[in-house]
Amino acid sequence: MKxxxxxxxxxxxxxxxxxxxxxxxxAQAEENYVPLLTYRTGPFAASGIHxxxxxxxxxxxxNERDGGIGGVKLVTEECETGYNAQKGVxxxxxxxxxxxxxxxxYSTGITLQLIPKAGVDKIPVLSMGYGLSAAAVGSTFPWxxxxxxTYWDGASVVIKYIGEQEGGLENLKGKKIGxxxxxxxxxxxxxPLLEQLAEKYGYELLQYxxxxxxxQNQSSQWLNVRRDRPDYMVMWGWGAMNPTAIKEAVKxxxxxxxxxxxxxxxxxxxxxxxxxGAKGYKxxxxxxxxxxxxxxxxxxxxxxxxxxxxxDAETMGGTLYNRGVLNSVIIAEGIRTAQELTGxxxxxxxxxxxxxxxxxxxxxxxxxxxxxxxxxxMKVTCEDHAGSHPVFIxxxxxxxxxxxSGWIEPMTDIVRPLLEKAAxxxxxxxxxxxxRTEPCPN
Amino acid sequence: xxxxxxxDPFVQMYEMPDFFLQVLWEGFVAGILYALIALGFxxxxxxxxxxxxxxxxxxxxxxxxxxxxxxxxVPAYLALILTIGVMGVLAYGVERVVMRPxxxxxxxxxxMATIGLTYFLIGFGEFVFGGEPKQMITExxxxxxxxxAFEFGERGLVILQHIDIAAxxxxxIMVAALGIFFNKTRIGRALRAVADDHQAALSVGISLxxxxxxxxxxxxxxxxxxxxxxxxxxxxxxxxxxxxxKALPVLILGGFTSIPGAIVGGLIIGFxxxxxxxxxxxxxxxxxxxxxxxxxxxxxxxxxxxxxxxxRIIERV
Numbered sequence: 001m002k003x004x005x006x007x008x009x010x011x012x013x014x015x016x017x018x019x020x021x022x023x024x025x026x027a028q029a030e031e032n033y034v035p036l037l038t039y040r041t042g043p044f045a046a047s048g049i050h051x052x053x054x055x056x057x058x059x060x061x062x063n064e065r066d067g068g069i070g071g072v073k074l075v076t077e078e079c080e081t082g083y084n085a086q087k088g089v090x091x092x093x094x095x096x097x098x099x100x101x102x103x104x105x106y107s108t109g110i111t112l113q114l115i116p117k118a119g120v121d122k123i124p125v126l127s128m129g130y131g132l133s134a135a136a137v138g139s140t141f142p143w144x145x146x147x148x149x150t151y152w153d154g155a156s157v158v159i160k161y162i163g164e165q166e167g168g169l170e171n172l173k174g175k176k177i178g179x180x181x182x183x184x185x186x187x188x189x190x191x192p193l194l195e196q197l198a199e200k201y202g203y204e205l206l207q208y209x210x211x212x213x214x215x216q217n218q219s220s221q222w223l224n225v226r227r228d229r230p231d232y233m234v235m236w237g238w239g240a241m242n243p244t245a246i247k248e249a250v251k252x253x254x255x256x257x258x259x260x261x262x263x264x265x266x267x268x269x270x271x272x273x274x275x276x277g278a279k280g281y282k283x284x285x286x287x288x289x290x291x292x293x294x295x296x297x298x299x300x301x302x303x304x305x306x307x308x309x310x311x312d313a314e315t316m317g318g319t320l321y322n323r324g325v326l327n328s329v330i331i332a333e334g335i336r337t338a339q340e341l342t343g344x345x346x347x348x349x350x351x352x353x354x355x356x357x358x359x360x361x362x363x364x365x366x367x368x369x370x371x372x373x374x375x376x377x378m379k380v381t382c383e384d385h386a387g388s389h390p391v392f393i394x395x396x397x398x399x400x401x402x403x404x405s406g407w408i409e410p411m412t413d414i415v416r417p418l419l420e421k422a423a424x425x426x427x428x429x430x431x432x433x434x435x436r437t438e439p440c441p442n
Numbered sequence: 443x444x445x446x447x448x449x450d451p452f453v454q455m456y457e458m459p460d461f462f463l464q465v466l467w468e469g470f471v472a473g474i475l476y477a478l479i480a481l482g483f484x485x486x487x488x489x490x491x492x493x494x495x496x497x498x499x500x501x502x503x504x505x506x507x508x509x510x511x512x513x514x515x516v517p518a519y520l521a522l523i524l525t526i527g528v529m530g531v532l533a534y535g536v537e538r539v540v541m542r543p544x545x546x547x548x549x550x551x552x553x554m555a556t557i558g559l560t561y562f563l564i565g566f567g568e569f570v571f572g573g574e575p576k577q578m579i580t581e582x583x584x585x586x587x588x589x590x591a592f593e594f595g596e597r598g599l600v601i602l603q604h605i606d607i608a609a610x611x612x613x614x615i616m617v618a619a620l621g622i623f624f625n626k627t628r629i630g631r632a633l634r635a636v637a638d639d640h641q642a643a644l645s646v647g648i649s650l651x652x653x654x655x656x657x658x659x660x661x662x663x664x665x666x667x668x669x670x671x672x673x674x675x676x677x678x679x680x681x682x683x684x685x686x687x688k689a690l691p692v693l694i695l696g697g698f699t700s701i702p703g704a705i706v707g708g709l710i711i712g713f714x715x716x717x718x719x720x721x722x723x724x725x726x727x728x729x730x731x732x733x734x735x736x737x738x739x740x741x742x743x744x745x746x747x748x749x750x751x752x753x754r755i756i757e758r759v
Contacts, residue, residue, distance in 0.1 A: 208728065213685075213688075219716070240676065252601065
C-alpha cells in the first residue's frame, strides 16, 4: 500500500514537473523574460526597496495598460540579492536559463562579477549609472551598458559644480574637498578620477572610507572631517550609510549646502533623517523629481491602485522610486528597439544587446511615454555605452527635493580618455579578453 | 615617521584641546553604547554559557516593534510598554522552544540554535515590519534632541548631543538596576548560582527554566534600550544588527561573564578606537577603528587571558 502511494505521488510529481516544463517552454515562446536582481532585505534595503518598486511597477504598468511591449507580455521575476555579490551571482545562474533578456545587478560588486559572464552567456548587463566606469567603452565591453553616466562622469560633475560655486575651476586651487564613501567597489570607483582632477585643479582630496560594518557608526569619520575642515564634502553612500552620514554632518554643524551626494545618496529617507538641519543638502540626479508625470499616473491607476504592487502610494515620486522607473524605461525601450531592429516580437539576449546599443531616448519619445522632463534625452552608441549625459543638482528643502541647477555636462574631454585607458587596462589584466565581434546596429 | 607616531599626536592634543575633549566625549558615548550591547551578551552567557548570536537582531527587533507599533497609532509610551511585553513573550518563547529542549546539549548546539533564532527573527521582522528603515520616535518618547555647544578658547567648540547625554544616563541607570537585581534580589542570587553551576543550582531547587526566561527577558530589555539609542543616532533598520558585533572585542576584553567587565571593556574600546582613529589612523590611510578594537582587546588578553573581569578557570587533571 505504501509503495502504491509512493508510486502515485512520484507519478503526480513527474507529471507536474513535466507540465510546468511544458508551460515554461510556452511562456518562453510568447513572453519576454526580464529577471530583476533586487534587495528588499538587509542593510541596503532602505535604498533597494524603492528602486525595486519603481522597476517592477513600470514594467507591470506596461503589461496592464498596453499588454506588454509590441503585443508581447513581459514576465518579470525578482531575485533577492541582499546587495551581496555571491547571492547576486547565484540569482544570475538561477535565472539565466529562463531566457533572460538583461540583468540589472544594482550593485557594483555584482556587476563586476557579471561582466565576464555577459559575453559568454550572451545576456547584456545594464548597470544604469553605476558599475565599472570603463564599461562605457563599447568596443571593449559590447555586453555592458552604463547609460546615462559613469561614476567618473558624476565625479567630474561634482567638481565642476563646486568650481562654479567658487567662481571657476581655477579657484579650486588650495581648497580641500572631502570624499566620504562606502568602502566597497562602489565607493572606491570614482577615486581615480577625483585624484586626477585634484592634480589638474590643485585641490586637496581628503578620503574618509566607511566600512560596511561602520555604516551606522560614523562618528570617527565625521570627527576627522571636523578637524580637517574641508571646504566641501562629497559622498558616495548607499543604504544605511546615507542617513547616518547626513545626521553626523548635521551633528558637527557642517554647512549642508557644501555637502553633495552622488545620485545614489539622493533618497528622500536619506535626507529626511537629518531633520531640519539637513536643509540645503545636495545630491546629483538624472531622473525626475516628484510625481507630476502622466506615466506615474498610469502606474498608480493600473498597478498601485489595482493592488498589483507592494508600493506605498506616498513613496511614488521619490528620487529612488523614480530612478527605478527610469531603469525600467531603458529596459522597455531597449526591448522595443530590439523588436524594431530584428522584426521579432519575442527577443533574445543578443537582440536585447542590439536594442540597448541602438537606444535613442529623445525628448519626443519621452513625451510619448508620458515622461517629458523626467530625464535628459539619452543616446547609446557602439563606442559609448554610457553617453556621459548631463545631470543636475537637487537640494533638500527640509521636506522634499527641489531641482537646484540646470543640466550640467560631465567633463567628457577628461573622462573619456581615462575611460579608454581603464578599459584597455581591464582587458590586459583579464587577458585573453575577447575582441569585439558583435555587429554594430547603428 | 617616529615623530608622526610618538610626538605629533600629542602635539595635536595639546594644540587643539577642544577637539581632544570632543574625541574623548565621542569615545565615552561610543563606549557606553558598546557596553549596552555587550551587557545583553553577558547576561545570557552568565546564565547559560551560550554566546547569543541573536543579540544583534534582538536590538533591531525591539526597535522595530517600538516604532512599528507607534506608526500604527499606538501612543509612544504605550508602545514602549507593549514592546517590553513583546520582549517578554519572546523570552518565554525562546526558553520554551529553543532552550528547554536543548538542555544539557553541548555549547556549540546552543550557539547554532541562537544562529537559527537570528534568521527566524530577521525573516519574521521583515515579514511584519518590512525592510524599510524607520525613524526612531525620539521626541515622542520624551528623549532630548538637539545639542549644546561649549565654547573653548578662541575658536574651540565642544558639542554635546543631548541624546548622547541621555544614552549615558540611561546606560548608567540600567547597569545600576541590573547590579541591584543580580546582587540584592532572590532571583538575582539564583541566577548567579545557575551561572556558577547548573547542576548544583538545580539540586537546591532553583528552576533553570524560570531563570533562563528571566535572563532572556533582561537581555531583551537591554536590546530595547540599545535599539532606542542606536536608532536615534541613525535609524532603525536591519543594518543595526551589524553594529551589535562591535560588542565582540568588548566581551573579549571585559570577559564574557562580568557586568562591570562589559562596562569597563566598552569604555576602553570606545576611548581607544576613537583616539587611535583620530590621532594615529591617518598614518595608515584611516579606517582603522574596525580592527583596532580587536588589537586593543588582544593586547589586554596577553596579560589577562580570561579578560579583565572574567572568571579565572583552573582545571586540574
